[in-house]
């Protein structure tokens with residue numbers, strides 16, 4: 001009997017766009033489907049995996065959540081992703097659907113290409129690539145090229161072979177999409193959303209379906225079951241890097257491999273308990289703005305509170321919420337991961353975040 005391929009959905013999108021939020025909603029509304037999750041995150045702290053395990057969905061237990069922690073998934077396809085997938089496919093009880101959350105800095109193209117590997121191709125297919133967009137960030141021009149900054153980066157590093165790393169990555173993630181979710185629609189009015197839609201279509205050649213969402217709420221029927229078979233269409237979804245590489249190769253130039261996220265850096269910080277979290281948030285805002293922190297997330301120990309506080313900053317927009325009680329025997333501590341561009345003054349950022357605590 002011909003074995004049916006297991007569908008796999010790739011969820012991509014820039015740092016903080018709302019990938020984990022969408023997945024959390026999906027797990028709660030997956031209509032009984034057994035889902036296996038593969039999560040890849042930039043930075044040494046598995047915040048997304050922790051958050052998703054914290055939601056306790058029955059159709060996706062802790063055992064079904066696999067974290068890939070050896071760097072961005074697009075660079076570790078052969079060493080990390082493919083073996084993980086093989087092990088998952090060897091399990092006695094197979095998932096109905098596999099969902100892969102890429103890091104916010106990953107290119108989806110190499111991951112999708114991995115579905116053409118002989119051992120994988122026969123057993124799994126890419127149901128769809130879903131690119132999640134922070135509509136408010138697009139409207140604020142965060143992905144538009146900042147020429148001064150790019151010039152400064154290029155002056156510091158002559159090997160840079162592209163324009164703004166953020167803009168390129170954003171476009172590469174859009175280029176690969178079967179479905180684009182214009183998330184954070186609650187932060188814009190209807191005209192603002194229309195402008196974001198137009199801007200996105202102006203940046204890509206294909207015309208994938210677009211839906212808008214508030215707080216990552218998209219019906220699972222829309223997310224799962226797209227049936228795109230994306231791995232058969234990678235020729236039409238090439239990244240900037242692949243196109244540049246091809247052009248240089250045609251001209252007989254051998255070109256050093258260079259990934260976009262080389263321009264990003266992260267560090268993890270352990271801080272003590274924080275008795276005044278709202279004061280911490282107020283003090284953190286100017287630090288984020290002054291040092292161009294792209295993303296900060298983690299868990300805070302608030303003395304006297306039985307619950308763990310999650311802190312999430314995307315640019316200077318900061319959310320906090322208590323997600324679950326600290327487990328017995330679990331070490332209560334404040335752990336944060338901070339992500340920024342490679343050219344930042346690392347020591348100064350560490351000091352400033354510590355001083356805000």
Ligand SMILES: Nc1nc2c(ncn2[C@@H]2O[C@H](COP(=O)(O)OP(=O)(O)OP(=O)(O)O)[C@@H](O)[C@H]2O)c(=O)[nH]1
Nearest residue numbers: 015016017018019020021104184214215216312319
């Ligand atoms: N206002 C608003 N905030 C949202 C929405 N969706 C997500 N957020 C918030 O945005 C922040 C980042 O959301 P995540 O789901 O963690 O984003 P992510 O894409 O998984 O982030 P990375 O994995 O770090 O790249 C969190 O504070 C969310 O609560 C939305 O539709 N509207």
